Every structure is written in C-alpha cells, then in structure tokens.
Amino acid sequence: MSTSIDTPETAESPQLQLDVQVNTTQACVREVVVTIPSAEVQRYLKEAYDELVPEAQVPGFRSGRAPRRLVEKQFKDRVVEQVKGKLLMDSLTQVTDSESFSAISEPDFDYNSIPEPGDGDFTYQFTIEVRPDFDTPEWKGLELKKPTENIDEEAITEALDRVLRDRANWEATEEPAAAGDRVVVNIVFTEGGKTVSKLEEELVTVADKLSFTDGLCSEFGKDVIGKKEGDKVTTKVELSNTEDDEEKRELSAEVTLVEVQKLESVELTSELLDELGDFESEEELRGFIKESLERQSEYRIQQHIRREVSNLLSDAVNFELPEDLVRRQTYREIQRRILELQRSGFDQTQIRGIANALQQNARASTESALREHFVLEQIAEEEKIDATPEDFEAEIMLISQQNGVNPRKTRSRLEKSGQMDALRNQIVERKVIDMIVENAKVTEEDMSGEMDDSNGQSYPVEFSILGTRNDAAIPEAKYEDNSVPEANSDKDKE
Structure with a gap:
C-alpha cells in the first residue's frame, strides 16, 4: 500500500513543499520516501548564505565584506552539510506530525549514506515503526468477572513476619x-x-x-x-x-x-518501629502494612481484569508485531511493570521475583503488553483520556512512600531514566480499564489466596546465567549530532 501526504503551508511558519510516499510493509512498519523539490533546496541554501555572508571572515577582507561568490566557494562544504541536516530535521518533523500514521520510534536510516543537497531534488528514505491501523473493538457491555480478596488479620501478621525477618539477626x-x-x-x-x-x-x-x-x-x-x-x-x-x-x-x-x-527471634521494639518508618506503635505499623496489602490486592485485581479485557478485545483485532519492536520494548515493559509494582506496595524481593518471571518469558509477555497498549491507547485517544499533572503527582507520591524516598528525587530519577512516558502510559491505561469496567457487566468472585503472583514459592536472584545484560534491548543512538532523531524524540512514547 502506498499513500501520499500533503503538507500545507501556514502564514506563520512556512512549511516545506514535500512529496511523501508511504508504503505499508507490515502492520507496524512503514517505508517512507521523501522528495524535496529543487526550489526548496535552493531556498534553504540561499537562507543559509544570507545569514553567513554578513559575518563571514575571509582572508584579505574585512569581516562581512567578502564577495558573496567567494564566501559561497569557501564555506560551501559547511553550509551544504548544515542545510542537509536542517532539511532532514524539518521534513521529518512534518512527516511524523502528519495524521497519516502515529510513529512510535525514531526513523531508521543511515544519515551518512544520504547524498548532500545540490542542484536537483533532495530525496531520502527511511523505515519507521508506527502504531498499527485497526478498527477499535467494541468495549462497552463486556461481561467480566471481577475477583475480590479479603485482607484479614492473618494476612497482615504474615506480612509483618516477612518484614521482621528482614530486620532479624541470622546466626x-x-x-x-x-x-x-x-x-x-x-x-x-x-x-x-x-x-x-x-x-x-x-x-x-x-x-x-x-x-x-x-x-x-x-x-x-x-x-x-x-x-x-x-x-x-x-x-x-x-x-x-x-x-x-x-x-x-x-x-x-x-x-x-x-x-x-x-x-533468631526478633522483638518489635520502639527502636525497630522507628527504623521501619517512624511508627509509634505496632498497631500503626499493622495499619500501614494493611494499606500496602490492599494496594497489592488492587494491583492483582487490576491485572486480572486487564488480562480478561485484553483477551476479549484482542479477539477483534489482528496485526503482526515486528521482531525488532518486540525486542526493543522488552526492557521498557519490564520497567513499566516495576513502576506499577512499586506504587502498589510490593517489596523489593517480590518485585525482583516478578521481574525475573517476566524476563524468563520476555517475548510472550512483551508482545501481549504491546497489543494491549495499542488497543487501550486507541480507545484513550477516541475518548480523550490522558494523564493530568495531578495524576503524575499522585503516582510519584505512592512510589516515593513505598521506597522511602523524597518525591522530588523520585521525579528526578524517572525523568533522567526516561521513564516518565512509561508512567504516563501506566496512568492512561489504568483509566481506560476503569472506564471499560464501569461500562461492563461485572460479576464479583471471591478469590482470596488464589491470585498472588509474587512468586512466594520462589526466591529471586538478580543474576543472568548466560551473562546477558538487562538493558541489552535499549537501542543506542545512531547519530552523534542527534540532528535526525531530535525531530521525532517526542514520538517515542510507546
């Protein structure tokens, strides 16, 4: 399939006149050929020289006094390279911002293999991963089973014992x-x-x-x-x-x-209560543990419903996912799940166990998560659902409380590690699931003790037997000057 994208001009910001051919090779992959007419190339070159000539320093002439032809000859290589980068950046911005497709990664091409702009048209091509096109499945009126769990005193005592074991003496x-x-x-x-x-x-x-x-x-x-x-x-x-x-x-x-x-036996002293979080009594500590268990239960219920919703919706959509996309998104999916677990009150041992299980079945879990994401994101766009600043603050506060870290440090860490997009997706997808449940026919079923997926019968070790790194799926930057990826950096939100 091949389509052409029109790129209109606006009075405020004149856009490039482009001829763009988009070929669909796979559901999530587009091959794009961009042709910039010679007139536009010459306009960019002229603008670059117009800016350079008044300040150019040429031996034998005062600054800005050298003849234009001499300036163009002496600085040609530099200006052509500069214009090449600007043409690429501006044209990529127009193409990826068009409504023809929704990009989910950076354009993939070899910058150095693209010929420099000259007298004729300037043409280049790239491949890009996009959100697949599919008809939104009917999500209203689904029949769902919502599990319920009872957090009783026995469950709280067991959780308290696990906390104390971590603080006890071992001989x-x-x-x-x-x-x-x-x-x-x-x-x-x-x-x-x-x-x-x-x-x-x-x-x-x-x-x-x-x-x-x-x-x-x-x-x-x-x-x-x-x-x-x-x-x-x-x-x-x-x-x-x-x-x-x-x-x-x-x-x-x-x-x-x-x-x-x-x-060895451990006594719950006032010093230990203070060390665990400045609690004044065992009752207050048990109240905190109950809240954590309730968040864990809420997470498990949410995951159960999410799987049920996804299974029902996925029957109505069918698209293939590229191998490279699945491979690259594996690390991000694990990080997204870790964020969910942190805000849901799970301790580090439980989180590590679930993360290990995810990595052992990385391809299947990532492919399933990507399908869910595409469907839920499309519903979110149609229903105009998004994350608000208040949503971000609430999530960051929960993660901070669970880890005992200042919220500002948590936000800074998430921003530096590029996980704010994962946090946004997490918030939006949860809102969509809640909306689907509100419009569904729901029957409740008590599943206390049957839903714990924290691998309590397994102890997790953060070690790779084959020596593979957890971040191997993160692609390295291909272009040292970042001029090409920069144009699409805000698209990589999936």
Whole structure:
C-alpha cells in the first residue's frame, strides 16, 4: 500500500513543499520516501548564505565584506552539510506530525549514506515503526468477572513476619538447612561439561525454587534442604527460551553451601518501629502494612481484569508485531511493570521475583503488553483520556512512600531514566480499564489466596546465567549530532 501526504503551508511558519510516499510493509512498519523539490533546496541554501555572508571572515577582507561568490566557494562544504541536516530535521518533523500514521520510534536510516543537497531534488528514505491501523473493538457491555480478596488479620501478621525477618539477626549454624533458612552459596553453571558462569557467595532464602533473570531452578529446595555447611549438590536449571532456541535449554548447577543461617527471634521494639518508618506503635505499623496489602490486592485485581479485557478485545483485532519492536520494548515493559509494582506496595524481593518471571518469558509477555497498549491507547485517544499533572503527582507520591524516598528525587530519577512516558502510559491505561469496567457487566468472585503472583514459592536472584545484560534491548543512538532523531524524540512514547 502506498499513500501520499500533503503538507500545507501556514502564514506563520512556512512549511516545506514535500512529496511523501508511504508504503505499508507490515502492520507496524512503514517505508517512507521523501522528495524535496529543487526550489526548496535552493531556498534553504540561499537562507543559509544570507545569514553567513554578513559575518563571514575571509582572508584579505574585512569581516562581512567578502564577495558573496567567494564566501559561497569557501564555506560551501559547511553550509551544504548544515542545510542537509536542517532539511532532514524539518521534513521529518512534518512527516511524523502528519495524521497519516502515529510513529512510535525514531526513523531508521543511515544519515551518512544520504547524498548532500545540490542542484536537483533532495530525496531520502527511511523505515519507521508506527502504531498499527485497526478498527477499535467494541468495549462497552463486556461481561467480566471481577475477583475480590479479603485482607484479614492473618494476612497482615504474615506480612509483618516477612518484614521482621528482614530486620532479624541470622546466626550461622552447623545444622542442616530447612525451608525458610538462609544459605550462602557458590553455584557453578555448566552445559555439556563446560562452565557457563559462576555465582559466588550469594545469600539466598531456601525456597522451593530459585529464579534468575534467564532461568529457573525448580528443584532447589528439594535438593538443598537437609544439607549442611560444606556440602555440595547438583541440581538442574532450565533456561528461558530465546529467539535462537527452538527448545528449552537445561543446564547443570553445582551448588556449594558455604554457610547455613538460622533465624533468631526478633522483638518489635520502639527502636525497630522507628527504623521501619517512624511508627509509634505496632498497631500503626499493622495499619500501614494493611494499606500496602490492599494496594497489592488492587494491583492483582487490576491485572486480572486487564488480562480478561485484553483477551476479549484482542479477539477483534489482528496485526503482526515486528521482531525488532518486540525486542526493543522488552526492557521498557519490564520497567513499566516495576513502576506499577512499586506504587502498589510490593517489596523489593517480590518485585525482583516478578521481574525475573517476566524476563524468563520476555517475548510472550512483551508482545501481549504491546497489543494491549495499542488497543487501550486507541480507545484513550477516541475518548480523550490522558494523564493530568495531578495524576503524575499522585503516582510519584505512592512510589516515593513505598521506597522511602523524597518525591522530588523520585521525579528526578524517572525523568533522567526516561521513564516518565512509561508512567504516563501506566496512568492512561489504568483509566481506560476503569472506564471499560464501569461500562461492563461485572460479576464479583471471591478469590482470596488464589491470585498472588509474587512468586512466594520462589526466591529471586538478580543474576543472568548466560551473562546477558538487562538493558541489552535499549537501542543506542545512531547519530552523534542527534540532528535526525531530535525531530521525532517526542514520538517515542510507546
């Protein structure tokens, strides 16, 4: 499919006259050919020389007094390069701001391979990822099941015990390891008799499973429980699928127990209450924990409903997602989920466990999240739903409270790491889900104890067995001067 984009002029800001051909190669990819007529090229060159001549310094002439022909000859290379960048930047801005498509990434092309502007037309081409075109599915009147959870005193006590365990004293022992104990381990990962990687002196809690960013040891607890300091056990680790693996890979892990630690009793003193957050009493601390558990429950309910809504809506849309898009968005999707978990009251161990699970199934979870995002974002645009400054402040406050950090520092960190767009998407998508639920036929179902996805039976370790970096999916800047990506930097919001 090929379309042409008209780019009208305005009195306030004259625009380039362009011929733009857009070819649809995939649902989320456009190949774009841009042709700038010779007259426009000459206009840009003339404007550049008009600006340069009055200030040009040419040997043998006073500043600004050199003949124009001499100035044009001496500064030609510099001016042509400058005009090339300006033509690209201005034309890209017009193309990507048009209503023909909604760009979700920077244009992909080799700046240096584009010929310099001369006497004729100036033509270049690029590919760009865009939001797919599809008819908005009918979202009113969906039949949904909304789970409910009861946060009782027993749940609060269990959560308090987990908090106290993190502050308790742990003593080394010669006794065998039991479930819930801590062990310091060295692990050597091998495949076919060859060492793949090593993890040294890692402190972990003995749980049924041990999860890594790219693998899962499903029988860790069974193989380690009953072993003492100095013992060695061999267990298996299943690596998560990668694009190059048709089948799951299984590695061998030799675990050496360097130390076994048992929990000593911990008393909830006034000093510990102060350390935990300046609480005046156990009752106040339990109230805070209850609020955190309620936010966690709200998050799980939201995720359950979101999956239900997405499954119903996805049946009505069908588009392919490019491999590069899925690969690049993986890191951003994980960061988005981490932001949601932080504002929802989950502790760092729970967050790390969910993040590990996401990375182990990165492609499937990212592809699902992208489909959801495109559908929800289109509904948001049609219903004019967006994030307000007050929404941002509320989210930042929740994240700050959970992490015990000043809100200004949280905002600064989010801005510097480029996560404000992820925060905006999170807010908008939640609003859309709420609107869909309000217009749905909802039946409630008690699912207390059945919805916890924080991997309580698995202890997460922030370690990649294959040595892959978590940020490998983030593309590096292709153009040192940033002149080309700058024109579309505000589009990369997906």
